[in-house]
C-alpha cells in the first residue's frame with residue numbers, strides 16, 4: 013500500500029536557514045508524491061484548535077431551526093451559511109477535470125461556510141449571538157490566525173519552487189478565503205453500502221491550498237499522485253495536525269508542476285459494510301486559501317518553457333471559482 017501522508021515539523025521552517033530550506037524541500041517532495049502532507053508545529057496554538065472543534069460541535073448540536081436562521085442560499089453563490097444534509101452534493105462536480113457528467117451520489121454532511129470577517133463582496137451569515145455566545149468572534153479570530161499560517165506555507169512553497177515569495181503572497185493579500193465547518197452525522201453502514209450515498213464525494217478543492225483539521229473518526233482519503241486511482245487513508249495523529257493539500261488554482265499557477273489533490277471522505281477503514289454497524293459521526297474543519305478574486309490564474313512565467321508550454325488560459329481566480337461551484341447545489 014505504500015506509506016500514508018508524510019508528517020512534517022514546521023518548527024524547522026522557523027529555525028536556521030538550513031532547517032528552513034530543508035523543510036521547504038520536504039514539503040514540495042511530499043506534496044508531489046502523496047498529494048497531501050500533515051504539518052505539526054505550524055504556529056496555531058493547540059488550545060485554539062481544541063476550541064475550534066468544541067465550537068464546531070456546539071454549532072451542529074443546535075436545533076435545526078436555529079441553524080436554519082443562518083441558512084445558505086439555495087444556490088452556490090454566495091457560498092455562506094448553513095447547508096443541511098442533502099443541500100450540496102459534491103458528486104455533481106467530481107468528474108469536472110476528467111470531462112465526466114455530473115454524478116448522482118449524495119453527500120451525508122452538513123456544513124457552515126464562512127469567509128473573511130470583512131469581505132468586500134459577501135457578508136457572513138451567523139446564527140443569532142444568543143444561541144452561541146462567542147461563536148462569531150472566535151471564528152473571526154481563527155480565520156485571521158489561519159491566514160497567518162497560510163502566508164508562511166505560501167512562502168515555503170515559493171522557496172521550494174524557486175519563485176518570488178512576495179509575488180505569491182501578494183496574490184493572496186486580500187485573504188479572500190473560505191472557511192468551512194463540517195459534520196457528517198452518524199449513519200448506519202448499510203446506507204453507505206451501495207454507493208448512492210457517501211460522506212463527501214471525490215473532488216479537488218478550487219483554491220491554492222487547503223488546510224484541514226479532522227477528528228479521529230477516519231475516512232478521509234487522498235489520491236496518490238504517482239498512482240492514479242489509488243486512494244490512501246489519511247489519519248491525523250491528533251486534531252491539531254494540519255492536513256495540507258493543493259487546489260486547482262495552484263495547479264494552474266504552476267502549469268501542472270503541482271497537481272490538485274483529489275480527495276473524498278468515506279467510511280472509516282475499519283467499518284464492516286455488511287454488518288449492523290453504525291458509522292460514528294465525524295467533524296472536520298477546512299480552511300480554503302484562495303488567490304485574490306481579481307488575480308489572474310495564468311501560469312507564472314517560471315513554469316512556462318519550451319518543454320512545458322502554457323497549459324491554461326487566462327482566467328481570474330473569481331471566474332474559476334464560480335465556474336467550479338456552479339453545479340454544486342441543485
Ligand SMILES: O=C(O)CCC(=O)C(=O)O
Pocket residue numbers: 192194212217224226232275276277296297298
Ligand atoms: O471532511 C473532510 O475531511 C474533507 C472536506 C472537504 O474535502 C471539503 O469540504 O472540501
Ligand SMILES: [Fe+2]
Pocket residue numbers: 215216217275
Ligand atoms: Fe475538499
